[in-house]
Amino acid sequence: MSKLKAFDKSKHVLNNKVIDVLHKEFLEIYNSVEVTSNASIKSKATELLAHTKRHFMEEEKLMDRYNYSRSMEHKNEHNKVLAELQFFIDKSHSAFGMNILKSYYIEKIPYWFDYHLASMDSDLVAYLNNYNLRTKKLKQEVN
Numbered sequence: 080m081s082k083l084k085a086f087d088k089s090k091h092v093l094n095n096k097v098i099d100v101l102h103k104e105f106l107e108i109y110n111s112v113e114v115t116s117n118a119s120i121k122s123k124a125t126e127l128l129a130h131t132k133r134h135f136m137e138e139e140k141l142m143d144r145y146n147y148s149r150s151m152e153h154k155n156e157h158n159k160v161l162a163e164l165q166f167f168i169d170k171s172h173s174a175f176g177m178n179i180l181k182s183y184y185i186e187k188i189p190y191w192f193d194y195h196l197a198s199m200d201s202d203l204v205a206y207l208n209n210y211n212l213r214t215k216k217l218k219q220e221v222n
């Protein structure tokens with residue numbers, strides 16, 4: 080089966096070990112779907128939801144640990160996505176709901192993923208890497 084969303088190093092590697100692994104795993108789950116099967120879409124969406132909860136929790140732990148100043152907006156966006164995905168999964172027991180989940184899965188998720196990485200996650204990673212650089216410099220100045 081052709082991939083729905085290929086892993087693209089230039090877009091999907093942000094240079095944070097923990098976050099990059101989570102994003103790679105996200106795409107692996109996403110791509111393992113069989114698009115012609117509703118059962119597969121439903122089960123992959125459910126798997127993605129569980130993984131995404133862990134993914135967001137890890138990012139949010141980093142935000143809190145390093146006092147990231149834009150954590151409020153970033154967390155709000157995370158919550159919105161989790162609620163949306165949960166909502167579409169819950170509605171998918173009807174044929175109509177299933178069609179919506181299917182188009183959400185195929186069209187919306189990859190778009191959201193790229194946009195979120197390019198905007199919020201890359202900002203977070205830049206902040207974290209900067210933070211590390213600053214503390215390293217401070218240590219050097221002290222020594």
Ligand SMILES: [Fe+2]
Nearest residue numbers: 102134138200
């Ligand atoms: Fe992320």
Ligand SMILES: [Fe+2]
Nearest residue numbers: 138195199200
């Ligand atoms: Fe994020």
